[in-house]
Amino acid sequence: MRWGxxxxxxxxxxxxxxxxxxxxxxxxxxxxFWNRVLIGEKGKYxxxxxxxxxxxxxxCAEPKCVKVCPTGxxxxxxxxxxxxxxxxxxxxxxxxxxxxxxxxxxxxxxxxQYFPGQELTEHEKIGKLLYPHTPGVVQKCVFCKERIDSxxxxxxxPGVDRDATPACVIxxxxxxxxxxxxxxxxxxxxxxxxxxxxxxxxxxxxxxPSISYID
Amino acid sequence: xxxxxxxDFMVKYQQQKDWIDGRGNFIAFAFFLGGIAGGLxxxxxxxxxxxxxxxxxxxxxxxxxxxxxxxxxxxxxxxxMSKPGTSWIARGFTFIxxxxxxxxxxxxxxxxxxxxxxAITTFKVLAGIFAFAQSxxxxxxxxxxxxxxxxxxxxxxxxxxTCGVSGGLAILLAVMLGQNGTQIxxxxxxxxxxxxxxxxxxxxxxxxATYSSTSxxxxxxxxxxxxxxxxxxxxxxxxxxxIPVAISAATYWVHDASSGLLLTAVVSExxxxxxxxxxxxKAGVYTxxxxxx
Numbered sequence: 001m002r003w004g005x006x007x008x009x010x011x012x013x014x015x016x017x018x019x020x021x022x023x024x025x026x027x028x029x030x031x032x033f034w035n036r037v038l039i040g041e042k043g044k045y046x047x048x049x050x051x052x053x054x055x056x057x058x059x060c061a062e063p064k065c066v067k068v069c070p071t072g073x074x075x076x077x078x079x080x081x082x083x084x085x086x087x088x089x090x091x092x093x094x095x096x097x098x099x100x101x102x103x104x105x106x107x108x109x110x111x112x113q114y115f116p117g118q119e120l121t122e123h124e125k126i127g128k129l130l131y132p133h134t135p136g137v138v139q140k141c142v143f144c145k146e147r148i149d150s151x152x153x154x155x156x157x158p159g160v161d162r163d164a165t166p167a168c169v170i171x172x173x174x175x176x177x178x179x180x181x182x183x184x185x186x187x188x189x190x191x192x193x194x195x196x197x198x199x200x201x202x203x204x205x206x207x208x209p210s211i212s213y214i215d
Numbered sequence: 216x217x218x219x220x221x222x223d224f225m226v227k228y229q230q231q232k233d234w235i236d237g238r239g240n241f242i243a244f245a246f247f248l249g250g251i252a253g254g255l256x257x258x259x260x261x262x263x264x265x266x267x268x269x270x271x272x273x274x275x276x277x278x279x280x281x282x283x284x285x286x287x288x289x290x291x292x293x294x295x296m297s298k299p300g301t302s303w304i305a306r307g308f309t310f311i312x313x314x315x316x317x318x319x320x321x322x323x324x325x326x327x328x329x330x331x332x333x334a335i336t337t338f339k340v341l342a343g344i345f346a347f348a349q350s351x352x353x354x355x356x357x358x359x360x361x362x363x364x365x366x367x368x369x370x371x372x373x374x375x376x377t378c379g380v381s382g383g384l385a386i387l388l389a390v391m392l393g394q395n396g397t398q399i400x401x402x403x404x405x406x407x408x409x410x411x412x413x414x415x416x417x418x419x420x421x422x423x424a425t426y427s428s429t430s431x432x433x434x435x436x437x438x439x440x441x442x443x444x445x446x447x448x449x450x451x452x453x454x455x456x457x458i459p460v461a462i463s464a465a466t467y468w469v470h471d472a473s474s475g476l477l478l479t480a481v482v483s484e485x486x487x488x489x490x491x492x493x494x495x496x497k498a499g500v501y502t503x504x505x506x507x508x
Binding site: 036038039040041042051053055064066067068069070071072073088089090091092093094096097098099100101102106108135136137201202205206 | 222224225226229231233234239242285286287288289291292294295296297298301302303304305308356359360361362363501502503504505506
């Protein structure tokens, strides 16, 4: 089993719903982004193409971050999900430097608030109880592994059942993001990848990302 | 990374900041101290200079302290030896520990059991191996980062170790000047050769980077004519190469060079070595994920 995503670029409207869903799901602190929407341009006037890419940790099959981590804090599960063990991370930032996609961030400002000088919002207060973040530790997208694990425990199928699927996938208003098991030849994601000729994002980085894009 | 605007993120050449800004400054210091400590040990062991070996040991201690200041959870430092199989930081940490251990044994034997020549030689060689490893691993830690094309070069470890040896030799020269050593001329000759080698390696490294990729070329442009030009031209070129080479050349013809002049070269070379680590780390840029022209 290896979880992966396929993202249809023509469907993505750059609404940032995936970014906000991730922020809400994991109570991601201010200035921290576990996923992003990149916007660029290709070509010259009048032949210009706008590029919109929803990006996050690629949970690479050959992750540089896992290799360079000196403590083993950055680990890869059998299902391909790369995550950081807060108790083992020393904060050397080698993983951040080594990631060619730059999808890792250090959580340092423990007291950062979304509205500085005002009281914490109810969402921030709840977040500190439900999903406390450890200061001085590297953070990144974890493919909503909590949702996947609890969903599977309930007999649900990630990528098919809403409660077992990453938050960014289920909120996408245009259904641009597909999620599923890359190792299952009959999975929906493999059908989409095959039929729509999905390709890896910057394959020259040589990390075999689990997220592919469809032009 | 918070000073990068969300709309700028990875759509233009993005400067590496995790290993240079804030706490990142300490890893640049650690790489520098590790380099000169290793170089100093090798030079001091060759010239059988106990004080030089002791200073190399102290510099390694400072390197460790600098490393600790770089970490956000320094009390977990012992975990850093967990993955020497794949991580250069883990390997380096192991090298530092073993270098420290063998250096202490060597110093104890040299001071209190000077007749145990076989044991002294054995531990001196062992410490020498790890001194070299400590000096060169910082280069491998940097060159392993394939995401930053300027760093991802086989020349970086050679550059870092040459710079470390050059700085180490300079410190040993200062030590010998203080001791009125008899081997100063021999040491000066070695320094001349290493300095020329260092200058050639810096030039080859930058020249090679301009051909390796567009992002590496961007890094070189930043160094030579961009925002990092003062650091490169004043720090690396003037202090690290020009002044030491000029003084070294002068002392070749004027054999009775003053101690003040030689110490100027020593200080200049140390500043140059530090500037080189900062310049290389600061110049690293990531290739944009999207075009934004």
